[in-house]
Structure formats: structure tokens, C-alpha cells
Amino acid sequence: MVIVESMAAFALVKGAVDAVKSAMDTADDVKGIYNGLDALFKHKDAVDREVGKKKKETKPRSKLAQFFGKKMGDDTDDDLGVGAVAAMVLEQKKIDRDILNLGIRIDNKFGEGTWDEILATRETLLQERKEKRKKAKEVAAAHAKEDQEFYDKIIHWIIEFGKFIAIAVLVSIVAYTVWINRAGAVENSLTYFV
Numbered sequence: 001m002v003i004v005e006s007m008a009a010f011a012l013v014k015g016a017v018d019a020v021k022s023a024m025d026t027a028d029d030v031k032g033i034y035n036g037l038d039a040l041f042k043h044k045d046a047v048d049r050e051v052g053k054k055k056k057e058t059k060p061r062s063k064l065a066q067f068f069g070k071k072m073g074d075d076t077d078d079d080l081g082v083g084a085v086a087a088m089v090l091e092q093k094k095i096d097r098d099i100l101n102l103g104i105r106i107d108n109k110f111g112e113g114t115w116d117e118i119l120a121t122r123e124t125l126l127q128e129r130k131e132k133r134k135k136a137k138e139v140a141a142a143h144a145k146e147d148q149e150f151y152d153k154i155i156h157w158i159i160e161f162g163k164f165i166a167i168a169v170l171v172s173i174v175a176y177t178v179w180i181n182r183a184g185a186v187e188n189s190l191t192y193f194v
Contacts, residue, residue, distance in 0.1 A: 009047040010091040016040035017098045024105055033106075040099070041122065047095065 020036035103115035 009043065010095055012043040013040065013047050013095050014098060016043050017095075017102050020102055021105065024109060037118070040102075044095075044099070047092075 023032035
């Protein structure tokens with residue numbers, strides 16, 4: 001179910017937020033913090049993808065979804081029930097609030113605007129990655145087209161060479177047949193005169 005997968009993804013994001021908070025409290029260097037932020041963004045992206053999906057699987061529902069389902073009398077397998085939707089929205093809000101609080105803590109520790117700079121830099125890097133992938137796909141498509149054209153030319157010339165050989169063999173057979181017939185005709189005419 002979409003809700004169950006979303007709840008699992010929310011739990012991963014929550015764990016990553018907690019890891020970054022812990023690293024901020026204990027780490028002397030930024031390595032622990034950026035490892036946690038890396039995991040946070042990875043899991044946050046997974047949550048965004050998971051919430052957007054519409055695939056269904058059978059897994060146990062979260063306690064919050066079960067609670068709303070019981071209170072609202074929803075079908076437990078319905079991802080569009082009030083309880084399921086409410087649980088997903090509330091979990092998303094909790095994660096967003098935790099990330100906002102994390103941003104405030106980072107700003108407090110490293111100076112105001114640090115979190116916004118992190119987000120802006122990440123967005124810029126994601127855009128650059130998309131553009132590089134797009135260019136790489138275009139280059140790969142161009143190479144594939146060039147390769148296909150090259151192989152098409154090779155096949156074309158192999159076929160043309162095959163035609164030439166076939167014509168040469170046919171002409172040779174016709175010439176040999178004519179030569180044999182002429183030689184036989186000459187021999188017959190010589191015996192006729194003798």
C-alpha cells in the first residue's frame with residue numbers, strides 16, 4: 001500500500017533527521033553532519049517518490065493509520081480512506097517540521113542562512129546533474145545514430161559487392177556457355193567440310 005510504504009519512508013527520514021541532530025551535538029567536524037544530511041536528502045527524495053507512487057502492496061499499516069481507520073470506520077485496505085490520507089498528511093507535516101527545526105539548528109550553529117545556502121547549492125547541483133545526464137543521453141543517441149549509419153553503409157556495400165559478384169558469375173556462365181557452343185559449332189562445321 002502507498003500509505004505503508006510512505007510511513008516506512010517517513011521513518012527513514014525521521015531517523016536521518018535524528019542522526020544529523022545527534023551529529024551536530026557531538027561532532028567536532030562537519031563530516032558527521034554532512035553524512036547525515038546526505039542520508040536525509042536521500043530518504044526525503046525517496047519519501048517524495050513514494051508518496052507520488054500509486055502502487056499497492058500488502059503490508060501492515062502504521063499505528064497512526066490504524067488509529068484513524070478505526071475512528072473513521074474506514075476500510076483498512078483503502079489507501080484513499082480518510083484515516084490513511086490523514087496519517088500520510090500528518091506524517092509529512094511532522095517530517096517537514098523536523099527538517100525545518102534541523103535547518104534552524106544548523107543556522108544557529110553555523111550562521112544564519114546556512115541552511116538556505118545548503119538547499120540552494122543542492123538544488124543547483126541536482127540541476128547540473130540532470131543537465132549532464134540529458135547531455136550524456138543526447139551524446140549516446142548521436143553515437144548510436146552514427147554507429148547505425150556506419151553499419152547501414154557496410155551492409156549496403158556488402159549487398160552491392162554481392163550483386164557485383166552475382167553478375168560476374170552470371171556473365172561468366174553465359175560467356176562460358178556461348179564459348180562452348182561456339183567451339184562445338186566450329187568443330188561441327190570443320191567436320192562438315194572434311
